[in-house]
Amino acid sequence: MHAVETVVIGGGQAGLAASLHLTAAGRPHVVLDRGRVGERWRSETWSSLRLLSPNWCNTLPGEPADRPDPDGFPSAAAFSAHLEAYARSFGAPVREGTEVRLVRPYGDRFEVLTGDGVRRAEHVVLATGWCDRPAVPDLARDLAGDVHQVAPKDYRDPAGLPPGGVLVVGASATGVQIAHELRASGRDVTLAVGGHSRLPRRYRGMDIFWWLAATGLLDRTIDEVPDPRAARTEPSLQLVGRPDHRSLDLPTLQADGVRLVGRVTAIDGHRVRLAADLPSTVATADRKMTALLDRIDDHVDAHGLRGEVLDPEPAVTIRATPVIDELDLRKTGIRTVVWATGHRRAYPWLRVPVLDARGELRQRRGVTPVPGLYVLGQRFQHHRNSNFVGGVGRDAAFVVRHLLAASGGPRCDARSHRPPTTWRSSAPAPPAPPRHSCSPGTGCVSC
Numbered sequence: 001m002h003a004v005e006t007v008v009i010g011g012g013q014a015g016l017a018a019s020l021h022l023t024a025a026g027r028p029h030v031v032l033d034r035g036r037v038g039e040r041w042r043s044e045t046w047s048s049l050r051l052l053s054p055n056w057c058n059t060l061p062g063e064p065a066d067r068p069d070p071d072g073f074p075s076a077a078a079f080s081a082h083l084e085a086y087a088r089s090f091g092a093p094v095r096e097g098t099e100v101r102l103v104r105p106y107g108d109r110f111e112v113l114t115g116d117g118v119r120r121a122e123h124v125v126l127a128t129g130w131c132d133r134p135a136v137p138d139l140a141r142d143l144a145g146d147v148h149q150v151a152p153k154d155y156r157d158p159a160g161l162p163p164g165g166v167l168v169v170g171a172s173a174t175g176v177q178i179a180h181e182l183r184a185s186g187r188d189v190t191l192a193v194g195g196h197s198r199l200p201r202r203y204r205g206m207d208i209f210w211w212l213a214a215t216g217l218l219d220r221t222i223d224e225v226p227d228p229r230a231a232r233t234e235p236s237l238q239l240v241g242r243p244d245h246r247s248l249d250l251p252t253l254q255a256d257g258v259r260l261v262g263r264v265t266a267i268d269g270h271r272v273r274l275a276a277d278l279p280s281t282v283a284t285a286d287r288k289m290t291a292l293l294d295r296i297d298d299h300v301d302a303h304g305l306r307g308e309v310l311d312p313e314p315a316v317t318i319r320a321t322p323v324i325d326e327l328d329l330r331k332t333g334i335r336t337v338v339w340a341t342g343h344r345r346a347y348p349w350l351r352v353p354v355l356d357a358r359g360e361l362r363q364r365r366g367v368t369p370v371p372g373l374y375v376l377g378q379r380f381q382h383h384r385n386s387n388f389v390g391g392v393g394r395d396a397a398f399v400v401r402h403l404l405a406a407s408g409g410p411r412c413d414a415r416s417h418r419p420p421t422t423w424r425s426s427a428p429a430p431p432a433p434p435r436h437s438c439s440p441g442t443g444c445v446s447c
Contacts, residue, residue, distance in 0.1 A: 002119045004030050006403065007112050009103070010127035011037045011094050013060060013083060013389050014377030017396035018125050019092040020061045025404055031092055032114060034099040038083035040129065044153035045076040048181060050241035052173060053209050053388060057218075060086055061393035071207065073241025079389075104351040110372065123403050126350075126361070126375040130387045131343040140339060142267040147329060148336040152178065155338060158185035164335030165189065167272070167327065169264055171196045172236040175340035176248050180240070183258050188333060190259040193250065193278055194341075196235045198285040201247040203296060205310035208239070211296045218385040225380075232380045236342075238285075250282060251316040261324045270329040282318060289315065366399040371406065374399045 006022060008015045011033030022029045033039060051058065056070035058079075063086070074082065087094055095116075102113040103124060112119045134151035143149060148162050152174050155161075158181060165188035168179040175191065183189045199208050212218050225231045240248040254260055262281070266273040293312065300306055327334065347355065354361055354368045362368060363375050365382045376395055377387050385391030 002117060004028055004119055004121050005407070006030075006123040006125065007032060007110070007119055007121040008125045008127055009100050009112075010129060010377070011035075011083075011087070011096065012040060012127065012129055012377070013038075014129065014387075014392045014396065015125070015127035016083060016087055016092055016094075017061050017393045018127060018376055018400060019087075019094075020090055020393075021396055021400035022403075023090050023092065024062075025400065027404070029093060030119070031087075031094040032098045032100055032112070033094060033096055036080075036084070036096050037087050037094055038080035040131070040153075041076045041080035041083070046152065046155050046178065046181070047157045049076040049177070050074060051076075051079060051389065052237060052239045052241050053390065054207055054241070057209050057213065058389040059393075060389070061396060062090065071245075072243065100349055102349050102351060105370075108372075110352070122407060123372045123374065125399065125403075126347075126373070127377055128345075129377045130345065130379045132345040133343060134339060135342045135344040136339045137264075137341060139264070139267045140337070142269070143337060144269040144329070147270070147334075149339065150336065151339050158182050158187060161187075161336045165333045166336045166338060167192065167329070167334050168338045168340055170194060170340035170342065171238065171250065172340070172342070173239055174236075175338075176238055176250075176253060177240050178338055178340060179253055179258050180248055180256065183253070183256050188259075189257075190261060190327065190332070190334065191250075191253060192261050192264045192274065193281055194235075194263045195281060196238045196285050198238045198249050198289045199292070200249075200289075200315070201239060201242075201245050203293060204300070204312055207245070211299075215295060215299050218383065218388075218391065220384045221382055222380050228380070231384075232378075249316075251318045254318050259324075260318065260321065261327070272327040272329060274325050274327065276323045276325060278323070279320075286315065286317065365402075366395050367402055372403075374403065 005027055006029035008018050008029060008031040011031050015031050015033070016037070019029065019031050036042060050073040052073070054071050054073060055067045059065055059067065098114050098116055100112060100114055104111050106120055110121050110124045112121060112124065134153055136151055140149060150161070155178060166182050167190045168175050168182070169192045171191055171193040179189050179191045201208060203211060222228050222231065238249055240246070250260060260278060262275040262278040264272055265275050297312060300309060345360065352370050352373055354370050354373060356362050361375050361378065363378065363381070366374050366376055368375060375381070376399060377392055379387045381387065381395050383391055383394060386395050
């Protein structure tokens with residue numbers, strides 16, 4: 001049995017951000033990961049995947065804001081290597097290859113059971129991420145046995161799939177990227193389109209993330225949205241990170257020869273029933289995109305940026321197509337289904353009463369109802385970019401401040417809690433993020 005003050009579960013960007021702040025405060029802790037640092041970026045992504053956000057907004061706590069290739073998009077492999085170097089840079093106490101099997105209360109502490117023994121800790125930080133496991137729908141069980149099925153975490157490249165056509169289910173970032181790659185390889189591809197968030201890669205000469213930062217949308221908190229549950233479950237952005245900064249949306253896929261159909265509603269062997277909702281789904285996504293672009297235009301007018309940015313260009317729309325209410329996979333030559341239907345979270349190893357009726361962690365700003373148990377990396381945990389690479393550090397700082405206050409910790413280092421204030425891009429810089437500022441009662445004596 002080992003005793004340690006804090007156990008951080010997960011060695012990705014969220015767990016390492018927490019480790020950086022704990023290290024800066026001089027607090028003993030250990031970071032446990034079932035694989036290697038950044039394991040999901042290494043082994044649960046397809047070969048061509050790149051981050052959706054440009055380098056300039058992927059800064060982790062303690063890193064300089066002046067990053068090489070600020071407007072580039074790192075590959076998953078490059079980013080996992082970056083996380084490994086980041087962990088080494090401050091000596092993060094990571095135990096790789098250590099699977100957590102059980103977390104349970106032990107008096108006023110926690111007991112963490114792993115493959116290499118038991119650890120007892122005053123605090124546990126759950127940093128296992130938002131994309132824990134694929135959310136493959138139950139109707140996948142009704143597919144014929146000779147149809148190959150794959151979730152994105154097990155897809156690597158087109159060559160790894162059986163010959164023949166492919167049905168990709170889901171049109172958020174993952175679905176459109178895989179559909180595009182498969183079509184470019186010469187495959188016949190059908191994309192079943194559900195709810196999605198369409199955005200251009202660039203608008204008025206700037207990357208869309210530049211605009212999201214400049215307009216303050218990335219800093220919006222969960223307290224400022226009318227429906228927190230809807231905000232946390234909204235579809236991910238329909239984007240791709242490419243060196244040529246090209247947009248990837250439904251019109252692009254349609255022009256490349258991808259067949260667009262509605263949602264999958266039922267499956268019977270080789271027969272796939274489809275909803276007749278493609279036009280309405282596309283119209284909803286386009287309305288939301290137009291509202292965002294109008295907000296950006298208003299920001300341009302309000303800040304006198306017309307002389308610094310390009311004029312807006314009209315968005316391209318998809319061509320009207322006959323409604324398809326059923327696919328016969330055998331007749332259409334479709335031999336593979338890719339379930340790009342999002343992710344869910346499951347905590348079978350967590351025996352602490354902090355899950356709600358939907359199995360989600362109950363938390364506010366990463367603080368759960370059980371004293372000493374914290375969480376990081378949740379979608380819209382507090383800010384809209386809480387589960388983005390460049391947003392998790394802000395939540396990690398808050399969580400560690402709360403942890404220190406709860407344990408009567410030493411004076412915290414305000415410099416380690418200060419998010420980057422220099423935004424580097426080839427475009428005019430958006431307003432700097434706020435400096436270190438603690439809310440009353442957090443216990444940070446530096447403020």
